[in-house]
Amino acid sequence: ELKVEQNPLFLSMQEGKNYTIYCNYSTTSDRLYWYRQDPGKSLESLFVLLSNGAVKQEGRLMASLDTKARLSTLHITAAVHDLSATYFCAVTLAGNNRKLIWGLGTSLAVNP
Amino acid sequence: GAGVSQSPRYKVAKRGQDVALRCDPISGHVSLFWYQQALGQGPEFLTYFQNEAQLDKSGLPSDRFFAERPEGSVSTLKIQRTQQEDSAVYLCASSLLAGRDNEQFFGPGTRLTVL
Numbered sequence: 001e002l003k004v005e006q007n008p009l010f011l012s013m014q015e016g017k018n019y020t021i022y023c024n025y026s027t028t029s030d031r032l033y034w035y036r037q038d039p040g041k042s043l044e045s046l047f048v049l050l051s052n053g054a055v056k057q058e059g060r061l062m063a064s065l066d067t068k069a070r071l072s073t074l075h076i077t078a079a080v081h082d083l084s085a086t087y088f089c090a091v092t093l094a095g096n097n098r099k100l101i102w103g104l105g106t107s108l109a110v111n112p
Numbered sequence: 113g114a115g116v117s118q119s120p121r122y123k124v125a126k127r128g129q130d131v132a133l134r135c136d137p138i139s140g141h142v143s144l145f146w147y148q149q150a151l152g153q154g155p156e157f158l159t160y161f162q163n164e165a166q167l168d169k170s171g172l173p174s175d176r177f178f179a180e181r182p183e184g185s186v187s188t189l190k191i192q193r194t195q196q197e198d199s200a201v202y203l204c205a206s207s208l209l210a211g212r213d214n215e216q217f218f219g220p221g222t223r224l225t226v227l
Contacts, residue, residue, distance in 0.1 A: 004154075033215075042203065043155070043218040088154055098143065099168060100216065102154030 002027050002093050006103035014111055016078050021106045023072040023089035032072050033100065034063050035088045043088070047074075079110045114138075116219035118204050124225045125194045133189045133222045137206030144187050145216060146179055147203040155203055161187060194226045 034046040049065035090100040147155035157171040163184035181187040205216035
């Protein structure tokens, strides 16, 4: 059974600081996704990572994937208040690229 | 429309009532997904359609849950004899195809509260 674990689950950080959110998964996966969810809102796609060593960056967020370690990281650089949200990682099973299996999410609060 | 839409946005039902939740995917998207998101949790997969064919319903929690997409566009998730544990946000997502990127675009969700 594919399981996805994120840590930390809660993160409070100051503006201007850097931090990393980790996503581990238990079995071979075809691809990994990062989504953002604001309170009461739906899910917004941030990154899709398809292969070992993949790195993608958008603004202050950078995501990477190590398929051998079954680990993805979401790195936040010089955080700003607008990044406050819940961040989810999700993976698909190898050979089944339809069903997304989700982590519990990391609730990020960026304080002035 | 520009994105996935869902209706109603909020639904309050008395225990035992039947409910129907609607999803309008992005025009032209072949794949459609339903997820259930309990408070403070990540989404849980319910079911998946490719056009009108329901290819995976392994996540439906009981036979009280039924989904259809008869013309390969709009989909309805029906819950019969609702129970309190059915209270959650029901999310619909669509993607162009279950292809390489398989980026799923999510609707705003329907928040169901069962009293």
